[in-house]
Amino acid sequence: MNKARLSCLAVAIAAALATAFPAQAARQQQQQQQQQNTGTTAYRASVLHFTGDPSATQQSYEYYEDGVLLVGADGKVKAIGPANTVLSANQNAQVVDYRGRLIVPGFIDSHVHYPQTEMIGSFGEQLLEWLNTYTFPTEKQFGDKVYARGVAKTFVKELVKNGTTTALVMATVHPESVDALFEEAATRNMRLIAGKVMMDRNAPGYLLDTPQTSYADSKALIQRWHKRGRALYAVTPRFAPTSSPEQLTLAGKLLQEYPDVYMHTHLSENKGEIAWVQELFPSSTGYLDVYNSFGLSGKHSVYAHGVHLRDDEFASLARTGSAVAFCPTSNLFLGSGLFDLQAAEKHGVKVGLGTDVGAGTSFSALRTMGEAYKVIQLHKAFTDNPAEKKPLTALKSFYLSTLGAAKALDLDDRIGSFKAGNEADFVVLNPNATELLKFRSARATTLEEKLFVLQTLGDDRTVERTYIMGKPQ
Amino acid sequence: MNKARLSCLAVAIAAALATAFPAQAARQQQQQQQQQNTGTTAYRASVLHFTGDPSATQQSYEYYEDGVLLVGADGKVKAIGPANTVLSANQNAQVVDYRGRLIVPGFIDSHVHYPQTEMIGSFGEQLLEWLNTYTFPTEKQFGDKVYARGVAKTFVKELVKNGTTTALVMATVHPESVDALFEEAATRNMRLIAGKVMMDRNAPGYLLDTPQTSYADSKALIQRWHKRGRALYAVTPRFAPTSSPEQLTLAGKLLQEYPDVYMHTHLSENKGEIAWVQELFPSSTGYLDVYNSFGLSGKHSVYAHGVHLRDDEFASLARTGSAVAFCPTSNLFLGSGLFDLQAAEKHGVKVGLGTDVGAGTSFSALRTMGEAYKVIQLHKAFTDNPAEKKPLTALKSFYLSTLGAAKALDLDDRIGSFKAGNEADFVVLNPNATELLKFRSARATTLEEKLFVLQTLGDDRTVERTYIMGKPQ
Numbered sequence: 001m002n003k004a005r006l007s008c009l010a011v012a013i014a015a016a017l018a019t020a021f022p023a024q025a026a027r028q029q030q031q032q033q034q035q036q037n038t039g040t041t042a043y044r045a046s047v048l049h050f051t052g053d054p055s056a057t058q059q060s061y062e063y064y065e066d067g068v069l070l071v072g073a074d075g076k077v078k079a080i081g082p083a084n085t086v087l088s089a090n091q092n093a094q095v096v097d098y099r100g101r102l103i104v105p106g107f108i109d110s111h112v113h114y115p116q117t118e119m120i121g122s123f124g125e126q127l128l129e130w131l132n133t134y135t136f137p138t139e140k141q142f143g144d145k146v147y148a149r150g151v152a153k154t155f156v157k158e159l160v161k162n163g164t165t166t167a168l169v170m171a172t173v174h175p176e177s178v179d180a181l182f183e184e185a186a187t188r189n190m191r192l193i194a195g196k197v198m199m200d201r202n203a204p205g206y207l208l209d210t211p212q213t214s215y216a217d218s219k220a221l222i223q224r225w226h227k228r229g230r231a232l233y234a235v236t237p238r239f240a241p242t243s244s245p246e247q248l249t250l251a252g253k254l255l256q257e258y259p260d261v262y263m264h265t266h267l268s269e270n271k272g273e274i275a276w277v278q279e280l281f282p283s284s285t286g287y288l289d290v291y292n293s294f295g296l297s298g299k300h301s302v303y304a305h306g307v308h309l310r311d312d313e314f315a316s317l318a319r320t321g322s323a324v325a326f327c328p329t330s331n332l333f334l335g336s337g338l339f340d341l342q343a344a345e346k347h348g349v350k351v352g353l354g355t356d357v358g359a360g361t362s363f364s365a366l367r368t369m370g371e372a373y374k375v376i377q378l379h380k381a382f383t384d385n386p387a388e389k390k391p392l393t394a395l396k397s398f399y400l401s402t403l404g405a406a407k408a409l410d411l412d413d414r415i416g417s418f419k420a421g422n423e424a425d426f427v428v429l430n431p432n433a434t435e436l437l438k439f440r441s442a443r444a445t446t447l448e449e450k451l452f453v454l455q456t457l458g459d460d461r462t463v464e465r466t467y468i469m470g471k472p473q
Numbered sequence: 474m475n476k477a478r479l480s481c482l483a484v485a486i487a488a489a490l491a492t493a494f495p496a497q498a499a500r501q502q503q504q505q506q507q508q509q510n511t512g513t514t515a516y517r518a519s520v521l522h523f524t525g526d527p528s529a530t531q532q533s534y535e536y537y538e539d540g541v542l543l544v545g546a547d548g549k550v551k552a553i554g555p556a557n558t559v560l561s562a563n564q565n566a567q568v569v570d571y572r573g574r575l576i577v578p579g580f581i582d583s584h585v586h587y588p589q590t591e592m593i594g595s596f597g598e599q600l601l602e603w604l605n606t607y608t609f610p611t612e613k614q615f616g617d618k619v620y621a622r623g624v625a626k627t628f629v630k631e632l633v634k635n636g637t638t639t640a641l642v643m644a645t646v647h648p649e650s651v652d653a654l655f656e657e658a659a660t661r662n663m664r665l666i667a668g669k670v671m672m673d674r675n676a677p678g679y680l681l682d683t684p685q686t687s688y689a690d691s692k693a694l695i696q697r698w699h700k701r702g703r704a705l706y707a708v709t710p711r712f713a714p715t716s717s718p719e720q721l722t723l724a725g726k727l728l729q730e731y732p733d734v735y736m737h738t739h740l741s742e743n744k745g746e747i748a749w750v751q752e753l754f755p756s757s758t759g760y761l762d763v764y765n766s767f768g769l770s771g772k773h774s775v776y777a778h779g780v781h782l783r784d785d786e787f788a789s790l791a792r793t794g795s796a797v798a799f800c801p802t803s804n805l806f807l808g809s810g811l812f813d814l815q816a817a818e819k820h821g822v823k824v825g826l827g828t829d830v831g832a833g834t835s836f837s838a839l840r841t842m843g844e845a846y847k848v849i850q851l852h853k854a855f856t857d858n859p860a861e862k863k864p865l866t867a868l869k870s871f872y873l874s875t876l877g878a879a880k881a882l883d884l885d886d887r888i889g890s891f892k893a894g895n896e897a898d899f900v901v902l903n904p905n906a907t908e909l910l911k912f913r914s915a916r917a918t919t920l921e922e923k924l925f926v927l928q929t930l931g932d933d934r935t936v937e938r939t940y941i942m943g944k945p946q
Contacts, residue, residue, distance in 0.1 A: 118916050120909075121929030124864040126853055154912055161908075272859070307854075332805075335850030335859065361843065361929050363909070370834065377808030380599055381780075382855070386745070386808065391597040434933075435634075436593075436836070439627055443591050456594030456834050459932065460907075 040078060041470065042087060043069040045098035045428065047080050048447070049105050049418040050403040054395040055345050061395065062418075063447055069103050071424040075189075075469030080418045098428050101464060102450070104398065105416055106165025106425035107365035108405035109355050111264075111304040111325035113170045114155040114181055114194075115139050115148070116358030126334050127270040130359065136204050139197075142172040148180035156184050158363040160473045163463040165425035166405075166415055168264055168302055168325070168354075169194040170236055173207050175217045179224075182231045189229060189469050191415060191423065193262050195236035196221055200247045203238075211246040215254065222258050230423075230469075234262035234302075240277045240290045252295035262409070263296050267303035267324075270336045274308055288313045297322045299410050304354060305330075306344075307337040314347035323350035323408035326400070328371040330356035338375050338382070342390060352405030353397065366458035369397035373455070394451035424470040429454060433461040513551060514943065515560060516542040518571035518901065520553050521920070522578050522891040523876040527868040528818050534868065535891075536920055542576050544897040548662075548942030553891045571901050574937060575923070577871065578889055579638025579898035580838035581878035582828050584737075584777040584798035586643045587628040587654055587667075588612050588621075589831025599807050600743040603832065609677050612670075615645040621653035629657050631836040633946045636936040638898035639878075639888055641737055641775055641798070641827075642667040643709055646680050648690045652697075655704045662702060662942050664888060664896065666735050668709035669694055673720045676711075684719040688727065695731050703896075703942075707735035707775075713750045713763045725768035735882070736769050740776035740797075743809045747781060761786045770795045772883050777827060778803075779817075780810040787820035796823035796881035799873070801844040803829035811848050811855070815863060825878030826870065839931035842870035846928070867924035897943040902927060906934040 047067030054060040068086040070078040070093060079086055087095065115138060122134040142148045148171075159167060171177040171194055178196045185192040198214040199207060209217065218235055226233035235254045237243040243251070255263055268274055268287045277287045284290045288309070291297055299321035306317075306324040317324065326339045344351050354360070355368050362368060373392045380386035396404075406416020414423050431450060432438035437457045444450045454462060466473045520540030527533040541559040543551040543566060552559055560568065588611060595607040615621045621644075632640060644650040644667055651669045658665040671687040672680060682690065691708055699706035708727045710716040716724070728736055741747055741760045750760045757763045761782070764770055772794035779797040782790075790797065799812045817824050827833070828841050835841060846865045853859035869877075879889025887896050904923060905911035910930045917923045927935060939946045 117909075118913065120913055121926045123867070123922065123925045126850075126859060154908075158909055271854070329847075332847035332851055335847075335853035335862075337851075337854035374802075374805035374808075377599075378805055378810075378851075380808035381744070381810035386599060389808075394596065435627075436590075436631055440591065440593055449596065452596045453594045 039073055040090060040093040041071050042090060042093040042095045043071065043098055043103055043426075043428075044083050044087070044095055045069070045101045045103040047103045047418070048398070049080065050399045051417065053404065054393060054399050060399065066099070067103075069418060069424075069426060071470040075424050075471065077418045077420055077422045077424050079420055098464075100430075100432070102429045102431065102454075103426055104429065105402040105418060106427050106466065106468070107163045107401045108352060108409065108416060109159070109164045109167035109365065110302060110323070110352030110405045110408055111327055111354030112167050112357050112360070114152060115142050115172050115177060117151055117155045117158065120358040121361065122358065127273055127336065128276070130334060136207055139172040140204075140206050142177035143174040145176040145180050148174070148177045149184060152181045152184040155181070156188065156190065159190075160188065160466045160468075161460050161463065162363045162365060163427035163429070163466050164363065164365055165427070165466060165468055166191045166409070166411070167193070168234060168262070168409060170238070170264065171196055173197045173199050173209050175221055178221050182225050182228075185231065186229055188473060189471070191230035191232070191411070191425065193232040193234050193264070193409065195234035195262070195264060198235070198237040198247055198251060199242040200244050202242045211244060211250050214247055215250040218254055219257075222254070222261055226258065226261055232262060233258075234264040236264045237296070239266035239273070240287065241273065241280055245294075248290070248294040248296065255295060255298070260300065263298065263301040265291065265296070265303060267291070267306050268308045268313070269305035269331075270334065271308060286310065286313060288316055292316065292320070302352070302408060304356065305336065305339070307331055307339050309340070309343070311343070311347075314343050314349055318348045321350070323352060325354035325356075325408070326351050326372065327354040327356035327360055328375040329362055329368055330360035331375060332371065333361050334359050338379055340379070341376055341392065350404070350408040351400060352408035353400040362459075364459050365401045366455050366462055369394070369401060369455035370458075372397055372400070394448050394455055397455060398451055424467060426467050427463055428465040428467075429458070429462050430464040431462075433458070433464070437462065512546055513563060513566040514544045515563060515566040515568045516544065516571055516576055516899075517556050517560070517568055518542070518574045518576045520576045520891070521871070522553065523872045524890065526877065527866060527872050533872065539572070540576075542891060542897075542899060544943040548897050548944065550891045550893055550895045550897050552893055573903075573905070575902040575904065575927075576899055577902065578875040578891060579900050579939065579941070580636045580874045581825060581882065581889060582632070582637045582640035582838065583775060583796070583825030583878045583881055584800055584827030585640050585830050585833070587625060588615050588645050588650060590624055590628045590631065591831075593831040593834060595831065600746055600809065601749070603807060609680055612645040613677075613679050615650035616647040618649035618653050621647070621650045622657060625654045625657040628654070629661065629663065632663075633661065633939045633941075634933050634936065635836045635838060636900035636902070636939050637836065637838055638900070638939060638941055639664045639882070639884070640666070641707060641735070641882060643711070643737065644669055646670045646672050646682050648694055651694050655698050655701075658704065659702050661946060662944070664703035664705070664884070664898065666705040666707050666737070666882065668707035668735070668737060671708070671710040671720055671724060672715040673717050675715045684717060684723050687720055688723040691727055692730075695727070695734055699731065699734055705735060706731075707737040709737045710769070712739035712746070713760065714746065714753055718767075721763070721767040721769065728768060728771070733773065736771065736774040738764065738769070738776060740764070740779050741781045741786070742778035742804075743807070744781060759783065759786060761789055765789065765793070775825070775881060777829065778809065778812070780804055780812050782813070782816070784816070784820075787816055787822055791821045794823070796825060798827035798829075798881070799824050799845065800827040800829035800833055801848040802835055802841055803833035804848060805844065806834050807832050811852055813852070814849055814865065823877070823881040824873060825881035826873040835932075837932050838874045839928050839935055842867070842874060842928035845870055845873070867921050867928055870928060871924055897940060899940045900936055901938040901940075902931070902935050903937040904935075906931070906937070910935065
């Protein structure tokens with residue numbers, strides 16, 4: 001009898017199990033109680049979070065091997081620390097025992113397309129052909145809100161299953177697609193940033209808006225969703241080739257009118273794309289210059305990919321406080337190229353990791369970290385001085401999926417770490433989730449080694465439980 | 474209650490389930506009966522196998538959407554075909570109903586190191602430093618046969634769990650490590666090719682043999698294991714840098730004395746390695762030339778990697794009938810480079826896919842195919858004519874893990890396809906194994922699309938059951 005079949009039977013046999021296995025039942029009961037509880041909860045596990053960038057500072061994290069994450073009734077972090085200290089100072093707290101597991105802040109996906117959930121693993125093309133062959137026909141259906149809501153449900157479920165508690169999401173050109181996603185995220189009180197794609201040229205007619213409708217629709221969505229619950233809005237021109245100068249001008253206008261909304265687009269993913277941008281905007285000095293010239297850069301701006309950025313472009317991103325989403329599985333899958341994280345670091349550009357589903361091949365932050373490592377390693381094959389190319393440490397990749405991404409999204413005052421007062425989005429990782437992971441984890445001694453094993457061998461099974469604002473999902 | 478916990482409880486609740494869920498119980502009973510049965514078994518599912526190389530011939534496979542794989546009491550394939558035809562011609566056959574699943578030949582791993590099972594996911598180095606830092610210290614322990622047997626058990630279990638029924642395996646320098654592995658494989662009647670590493674220089678003293686002991690030990694192992702049950706032996710110099718000319722001479726002598734044993738080594742994985750070989754063998758015209766000059770190439774010779782082969786080296790491999798094991802996850806993980814499959818095809822070099830665990834990051838043939846796709850795609854980022862670089866089709870990658878690998882190992886008269894008389898090693902793949910896979914598979918229409926989704930999203934969970942010589946594992 002295999003796991004998949006057992007899983008289908010889970011509901012039916014839960015009651016029987018509770019009788020047969022009192023320890024399991026106790027934990028379950030504990031969790032149910034805690035969901036109803038109005039008090040403080042102490043999650044006991046190994047607890048890790050970051051306080052700074054591991055590439056930039058010596059002491060970048062706090063780690064308690066036998067630790068506690070203390071969460072208040074308001075779903076916010078009260079404290080973290082050694083189990084004994086925190087527990088004895090909080091004797092009324094309800095204890096949830098996750099010993100043997102690792103608790104880290106919920107993962108943040110810095111770039112993902114929810115409508116592409118159903119086209120993950122589409123064969124054979126690079127960016128521009130891939131958009132025409134697969135993406136545009138898929139996105140056509142999202143004018144139907146019922147349809148969009150169905151996919152949004154699967155998407156949000158996959159995020160949660162993979163421990164992702166916040167994502168910066170591209171919807172489609174249809175306002176309905178944004179409503180569907182935010183409504184679905186609201187059912188879980190999830191902090192999501194999303195926006196309607198603005199696209200008025202170089203795509204099939206059925207997906208085009210106009211500068212005016214894109215402005216009006218985006219504005220209405222901002223008013224409807226931005227800061228409603230935990231929702232945040234991103235002005236979302238797809239990428240320079242599919243927006244006229246008029247549309248980009250209006251995107252800039254929206255950012256001026258609503259200075260705290262986000263800007264989310266693509267940048268320098270593929271060489272053919274870069275050449276096309278130069279044709280379309282002949283007076284620009286480069287791809288990023290197009291966005292800069294319309295006022296789209298800034299500390300709430302996130303550019304996906306940036307695989308082929310020049311030094312002066314990295315410097316410009318740093319100057320404007322704009323961030324880049326590094327999407328390794330996508331860059332490999334579309335054959336786009338190798339993101340130069342070391343250059344981004346040198347210039348002080350903010351970076352977060354992104355899955356970029358559906359060009360990315362996995363919703364798993366852990367698998368994305370594993371692939372990020374490979375992308376960075378592969379730089380060594382294309383240089384005469386491989387020793388100059390530093391490997392991506394596991395501390396850094398966990399940082400890039402938590403605090404680093406929160407900084408990229410200018411949300412580090414609320415998520416990405418266990419700073420007191422932050423929203424308690426967190427993940428319980430099980431280093432024994434599969435037989436191989438257990439076998440290998442037993443041989444890992446340092447924290448860094450344990451994290452590296454988790455990101456190399458881990459997947460959705462490693463995520464034992466995801467919590468959003470203190471609530472188990 | 475999550476899957477991991479449920480899994481631990483599987484044994485205890487099996488009896489209760491059988492009562493509560495008669496359909497599940499019936500299948501289980503059916504399988505138990507079939508294990509004891511002496512007759513013919515008809516496995517009903519979608520059935521796919523290859524008859525040729527998809528890159529070379531138009532009609533490279535046979536596929537029966539509602540098909541049957543018919544297996545005799547001797548564990549050999551009797552026939553495949555449409556379910557109705559095969560079932561009505563074999564009315565006494567016991568039917569095992571796997572409808573909704575896909576049956577393919579067992580996967581063949583063309584290059585893997587079993588002692589490295591415990592060091593998968595070791596951080597930060599490229600090939601040569603990685604050997605010194607992680608591999609050699611790990612391999613030291615395999616002189617202890619009890620220790621070796623323990624790891625061999627885990628290794629073989631992982632192969633089976635991932636649907637791999639044959640592998641070409643490097644053991645360590647210790648003959649005990651080979652005994653341990655073959656003994657473990659014999660408990661499952663698994664067709665495994667393995668050999669003792671020959672290594673008499675440029676490694677820690679505790680791992681070195683001498684030309685004479687390596688010759689004598691290898692010879693004794695050949696006599697003990699080659700063709701015993703399904704075991705086959707491979708003369709295994711680790712790679713040119715760790716063998717003296719004297720040792721390579723004796724390796725060649727073994728191949729002459731036992732012309733049907735295998736030769737298994739590494740070739741052109743990393744640029745630093747290639748430069749080192751040139752220093753060590755200054756009169757050679759290149760890396761492959763070293764092996765050629767000692768008589769190590771031939772139709773039973775398998776070279777792992779070949780990432781940086783020159784055109785004349787590909788041509789030489791084709792001439793001698795030698796094969797290359799393409800190990801994408803390893804080449805990415807160690808930052809070795811991008812294997813040029815298109816060049817191998819152009820020259821007619823035999824290729825099989827390999828995991829190369831522990832530099833490879835997964836035992837899963839499916840995930841290895843997914844990563845192979847990415848490696849081939851990434852060539853497009855490093856050329857001015859990306860359109861000239863063809864994507865790796867899913868038909869081709871399934872071929873490279875089944876019939877293609879069997880040809881690379883000169884075993885296509887016994888495994889790798891469902892030709893009548895072949896040994897019935899096969900895998901039952903479930904396209905609904907995870908929620909995301911189910912969601913995506915439902916949207917795949919053609920066979921090729923279904924296979925591509927399986928390799929992009931699949932993992933060990935996708936392998937519902939592995940059969941070796943007709944026996945469920």
